[in-house]
Amino acid sequence: MKAFKKVNGLVLPIDRSNVDTDAIIPKQYLKSISRTGFGPNLFDDWRYLDPGEPGMDHSKRRINPDFVINQERYQNAEVVLARDNFGCGSSREHAVWAMVDYGIRVVIAPSFADIFFNNTFKNGLLSIILDADVIDRLFDEVEANPGYKLEIDLEAKTITTPSGDVIAFEIDDFRRNNLLKGLDDIDLTLHNNADAIKAYEAKRKQEAPWLF
Amino acid sequence: MAKTLYDKLWDAHLVQQNDDGTALIYIDRHLVHEVTSPQAFEGMRMAKRQPWRRESILAVPDHNVPTTDRSGPIADPVSRLQVQTLDDNCDTFGITEFKMNDLRQGVVHIIGPEQGATLPGMTVVCGDSHTSTHGAFGSLAFGVGTSDVEHVLATQCLVLKKSRSMLVSVDGAVGPGVTAKDIVLAIIGKIGTAGGTGYVIEFAGEAIRALSMEGRMTVCNMAIEAGARAGFIAADEKTIEYVQGRPFSPRGEKLEKAIVYWQTLHSDQGATFDHEVHIEAASIKPQVTWGTSPEMVVQVDSKVPNPDDEADEVKADGMRKALQYMGLKAGTPIKDIKLDKVFIGSCTNGRIEDFRAAAKVVAGKKIASNIKLAMVVPGSGLVKQQAEQEGLDKIFTSAGFEWREPGCSMCLAMNADRLAPGERCASTSNRNFEGRQGQGGRTHLVSPAMAAAAAIAGHFVDIREI
């Protein structure tokens, strides 16, 4: 996994709550057996006016000029600013892969759906939870200032706005450490815990033999 | 100290507690399907790893399979490749799989319990959010992403943080015509789709106890729609009776030992929860969703709500967007909403009991002329067989329904079963998100009996009035 230290990225505001995983990446693209290539289909239903299917040349489709992702001022965004319960719905990690593939490094919202939140960290995407009133303020600032960027420093656990305001955020140490070092979870578990897992299984076979 | 059921399940599977607050939790059962597993198997192959415990895994293709004739290969090449990839991965890694033409094939959350692969007290995971279904057995079951699918394949464990616990108690008895689906929709309507975020939910109370195992699965299935990590119900005599004699369930001495343990799978007297919600069962009426999130739900005898009455601006805006997408006007009586299609099936309501309830409504009648398609999709090949033995298929087909092969079908429309833009559907599935049943399609979530009645009338009707 790619390590994450600092990002100074353009902010894309997605101003609605309960953005679900079907909206982030519609199901027809879930038929892929790869982890990459989902970027052109991020927010597909909102982004294009015509229906999309896998294998199409998406650059030839009719884009929806009203949807923020298509607007000139938000091109090459790396930070998504979102509302409550972002990523609700299915467990599809494709939603995270689509964001990563598009170039998003950070998502900031007042709350996230559990599975989505968890999936982001496995893919080097940093999810940050901030108070709703701070989020409100950021939405206003993004709206008012074309080219609005946020600097996110994972080491320091801070977000710095263009005017120099510093917003501190929380993240648990385990996730922060893995992101900073770009560690692979499976390697970690096998390296640190293989003996403990075997010991657990041996004990469990005695206590609950019907499970084996 | 008095423990909740969650505490008991957690403690029994704790391999190691880490200083940073995370814990390594052992997984007893790993269910796998074709959509969220290819990249995990690919990762295993690239790292030259083998599954830690292949006997814990049961795989089945369900999301992409056609529900029509299966004698030939899958017509859509992309779907075919994905199903073929699952077959190949299971063959290479030595994993038990019920392939598309196996009688036991079906929706992954239907076949786990049906096979006895889901047992009380287990930890169950699957790369699918509706894994919460298996919590109906007093087990800790939850959906995970593909990276975690790979983590479980490789280590049999997950690194987790303990969630907070919520008790949702449905007190008293429900009235006639009110089903498990109405109970869970009413719960989501009350706590909201984010109400359970950060929590696991234990469903309890007289109305939950009174449900069959099928009904309990319907309730736990939708715990994720309330945002909860998992939902579960204490094991009791019904649970223990249900799991016995199934292909994967224990026998003889092991069974006896298991039963003694299963009887402890409930929250102790005096155990405390981080949050409690109480609902009067008698206040729940048949439910119909009107919007694009399961929390946008009302009773069948009421009207489409008005965003102007909502004080919270972000919420009101969401309601307006939903009404526009759904092509509905505030104030319209729910019973006046006309439908184009009806779908009865999915892991929420694709079990035998659901088809019996729907068939009872349909028997001897015909679907309304404005219904372009009414389809019944069994949750598994075995459910289909059972229904056919009971003659339910004939009841449906004589009424004008299509009787299909098992799979996810129009619950998420990854196969050919889908709504055209603007089409309106009464569906027994679990999600009414924009485009869920086909781009531009409009979904109303209801119980099987309500869906059946809507197919006959051509619009929603109150099941209690027929």
Ligand code: SF4
């Ligand atoms: S039936 Fe629907 S909800 Fe259930 S597993 Fe299939 S797609 Fe998911």
